[in-house]
Amino acid sequence: MKIKSNGAINLIYILVLLMVVVGFRTIISERQKQISMMYERNNQLLEELKALQHKKEILEGILLKDKKRINGLEEEVERLRVIRARVTAYSPMDNVSGICADEDPSITATGTTPTIGVAAADPDKLEYGTKLYIPGYGNAVIEDTGAALRRGKDLRLDIVMNSHKEAVEWGVKELDVILQRRN
Numbered sequence: 379m380k381i382k383s384n385g386a387i388n389l390i391y392i393l394v395l396l397m398v399v400v401g402f403r404t405i406i407s408e409r410q411k412q413i414s415m416m417y418e419r420n421n422q423l424l425e426e427l428k429a430l431q432h433k434k435e436i437l438e439g440i441l442l443k444d445k446k447r448i449n450g451l452e453e454e455v456e457r458l459r460v461i462r463a464r465v466t467a468y469s470p471m472d473n474v475s476g477i478c479a480d481e482d483p484s485i486t487a488t489g490t491t492p493t494i495g496v497a498a499a500d501p502d503k504l505e506y507g508t509k510l511y512i513p514g515y516g517n518a519v520i521e522d523t524g525a526a527l528r529r530g531k532d533l534r535l536d537i538v539m540n541s542h543k544e545a546v547e548w549g550v551k552e553l554d555v556i557l558q559r560r561n
Contacts, residue, residue, distance in 0.1 A: 459557040463533040465512060467548035468498070468524075472541045486522035498522035498536040509558040512537060514551070517558075 470483035470492045486492050488506050497510060497518040508520040515537050527534045535555065539545040 460554050461533060461557055463535045463553060463555045465515075465535045465537060465548075465551045465553050465555070467539045467545035468536050469539045469542045469545045488521045490521045492522060492538045494538055494540065495519060496521045496538040498524050498527055498538075499534065500528040502528070503533055504535075504557075510535070511556040511558060513553055513555075515548075 484491060486496060486498075487501075490496065495516070495518050497512070497520050499508075499520045501520070501523055504520050506520050510518045510520070512518055512535070518535075518537055522536070522538075524536055527536055537548070539548060
């Protein structure tokens with residue numbers, strides 16, 4: 379009898395053990411399906427990440443080109459600025475009119491020699507040292523001033539010529555003058 383009761387108990391143990399094993403296998407099978415699904419999702423996300431990284435590289439390239447273009451345009455705007463000015467001419471060394479210099483006609487207001495390329499302006503409107511490009515004249519630097527240039531609200535420039543005749547021939551011109559960046 380003992381054998382039978384032990385056999386029945388053993389059979390119960392075996393049945394319970396089989397149920398536990400089947401339960402674990404079901405759980406393991408479910409977990410394997412979940413892991414497989416997670417691997418698939420992970421692979422999808424990796425592909426999406428690669429695509430996004432590629433798009434990011436493309437956009438960064440476009441952005442870099444645009445930044446360079448914008449910087450170039452900003453530098454150009456900073457370097458060049460067009461202003462409208464009334465431009466006359468004077469010849470301090472050939473002072474026929476007698477109004478070309480307050481004291482010494484061989485020295486500008488900044489202490490330089492008046493030569494071709496020197497311009498006079500109201501220093502409150504254009505600082506001394508400002509570089510200009512004047513159509514029909516060329517490059518000039520503000521190094522002088524004069525009473526007539528400080529009148530009114532309009533910008534007035536006076537450019538140095540070699541002779542009174544050249545100054546008279548220049549006359550009075552309304553011009554678009556390019557202010558250049560100071561270096």
